[in-house]
Amino acid sequence: IVLTQSPGTLSLSPGERATLSCRASQSVTSGYLAWYQLKPGQAPRLLIYHASARAPGIPDRFSGSGSGTDFTLTISRLEPEDFAVYYCQEYSNLRMFGQGTKVEMK
Amino acid sequence: EVQLVESGGDLVQPGGSLRLSCAVSSFTVGDNHMTWLRQAPGRRLEWVATMYAGGITYYADSVKGRFTISRDISKNTLDLQMNSLRVEDTALYLCAGDCCSPYHFGHWGQGTRVTVSS
Numbered sequence: 279i280v281l282t283q284s285p286g287t288l289s290l291s292p293g294e295r296a297t298l299s300c301r302a303s304q305s306v307t308s309g310y311l312a313w314y315q316l317k318p319g320q321a322p323r324l325l326i327y328h329a330s331a332r333a334p335g336i337p338d339r340f341s342g343s344g345s346g347t348d349f350t351l352t353i354s355r356l357e358p359e360d361f362a363v364y365y366c367q368e369y370s371n372l373r374m375f376g377q378g379t380k381v382e383m384k
Numbered sequence: 385e386v387q388l389v390e391s392g393g394d395l396v397q398p399g400g401s402l403r404l405s406c407a408v409s410s411f412t413v414g415d416n417h418m419t420w421l422r423q424a425p426g427r428r429l430e431w432v433a434t435m436y437a438g439g440i441t442y443y444a445d446s447v448k449g450r451f452t453i454s455r456d457i458s459k460n461t462l463d464l465q466m467n468s469l470r471v472e473d474t475a476l477y478l479c480a481g482d483c484c485s486p487y488h489f490g491h492w493g494q495g496t497r498v499t500v501s502s
Binding site for chain 2: 321322369372
């Protein structure tokens with residue numbers, strides 16, 4: 279399964295809504311898709327698993343949705359600490375990752 | 385707070401060997417699913433190997449037969465023995481763990497860098 283994330287870069291201001299897309303080349307069984315946040319010099323952080331389940335400690339401004347081949351990560355209102363790179367990962371097959379979406383401050 | 389700290393990354397020649405280690409605190413490697421991943425410069429994250437809590441191991445095809453994942457329960461560490469290294473193994477290697485699934489990763493380290501070059 280190949281995961282394609284879009285857009286490559288999202289330029290937004292704090293308080294705005296971010297919508298990140300992850301499209302799979304074939305159906306992801308049972309919504310086995312996760313989202314991670316990566317910041318330079320920090321350990322990656324699991325945000326969402328099973329397409330829509332928030333990981334422990336993740337604020338409710340982060341939400342995941344989708345099924346089949348189309349998945350979305352939404353950040354309802356961007357906080358300054360949310361500017362980072364976001365990766366999707368499928369685990370119905372070989373634990374493949376997308377190429378990432380960078381959310382940068384406008 | 386769970387912490388994972390990788391070490392052992394270095395510059396090594398093609399064909400050489402290297403052993404990476406991941407020191408884990410506040411999280412028992414013997415009771416949880418532990419994984420190594422890597423990210424080569426400019427490329428996406430890549431799963432390398434997983435040791436299930438029960439001890440079963442799985443490897444990506446790209447490293448099968450060359451890399452070995454293991455754990456030391458007494459030291460609470462996860463290791464990755466890498467043999468027959470290739471230029472394409474150059475990457476930041478990250479250790480990760482999860483209580484509940486071997487397929488996604490709830491806790492991560494910051495990584496250790498491996499460069500394979502002559």
